[in-house]
Amino acid sequence: MEVLLHQIDAFADAPFSGNPAAVMPLLSWLPDELLQHLAEENNLAETAFYTSALPPDAGAPPDNSPAFHLRWFTPATEVALCGHATLAAAAQILDDMHPGADRVHFFTRSGWLRVDRDRDDLVLDLPAVPSAEIDVHGEVPHALAAALGVRPLRAFEGTDVVLILTSEAEVREVHPNFSAFPKLNRAAIVTATGDEADFVSRVFAPGVGIPEDPVTGSAHAQLTPLWSRELGRNAMSARQLSARGGALRCTLAGSRVRLAGRCRRYLDGVVRLPD
Structure with a gap:
């Protein structure tokens, strides 16, 4: 079995800057233990996994833009929210899968998140966190x-x-x-x-x-x-x-925060999983 792997630097204003994220599109969800092993092997702050199949509790997407189910794993655990890996996943989707779109939605453990294209920038919409x-x-x-x-x-x-x-x-x-x-x-x-x-x-x-x-x-x-x-x-x-x-x-x-930045793709590859 083969899975695509993209490494993308998010919030990068120069080469070799920003936060590298692994982005791995899936046809369907793999076992959580395997997802954790992949994130550990990638050895980046976060790996973003997504599929086009929305879970039953997602409800209808907010609009007609492309929508995906997104999850994030550090090398140690699954997390409830990750901004830079969301931006990286949106960059890969808007470049490779939906080049004519200017918006993508993700259903996540933190609810629906949105990323918009604004010329060379991507704008991530997140819930504001009070202090x-x-x-x-x-x-x-x-x-x-x-x-x-x-x-x-x-x-x-x-x-x-x-x-x-x-x-x-x-x-x-x-x-x-x-x-x-x-x-x-x-x-x-x-x-x-x-x-x-x-x-x-x-x-x-x-x-x-x-x-x-x-x-x-x-x-x-x-x-x-x-x-x-x-x-x-x-x-x-x-x-x-x-x-x-x-x-x-x-x-x-x-009640929302909008974070704008640029993404730079570093590599595209294929991960070969054991049968």
Whole structure:
């Protein structure tokens, strides 16, 4: 049995930048154990698997654009939301399968998600994730600050724990001690206002097999409403300061977040599965 494999850099504003995702179209779902083995073998932050068959609980697609059932796996586990692999899957579908379309919908564990084509960019529509401010000296922020070697100004909790630092330089200089990380639901984010972008960030998720994520769409579903409130505007530029780096244009639209960026295809291949 053969399965196509595409590796696509999402939120990539230059070659060899952005967040690489594996995209694997399937005719029908393979066993979950095999999907996990494939994601582990791909050894990227996420592998996106999709089929054209929608599950019974999906209901009708939001419109007549192409629609797919999408799932995401890290090398360690299946996750409920992944932005960059969704953008990568949309790039592959719109380039290879539906070149005349300008929109694709995905039914996921986080509900219906949409990606629109906007000239050279793709725009990912995600649910906004609220943040509640927590005591910066509380148990989890204090442990995170020690593991990251930082002194945060403020701390917030949503899907991820967010520590606000003083400057872009401080975000760049973080050197995490993963052995000292407290147990988190998902990830830790350090962020600050940027020198050129409106805000910058780095994202660490060792608990789900991702020590540092290169560019994290789902994290920006939480960072966008947070920084919109802090900066007093709904449209902002963002940069994730991983070694690869990546750029996003972020817009808060009510209860939704729209993240725009570019995708660059790195490889196309075939995986041969054992009988």
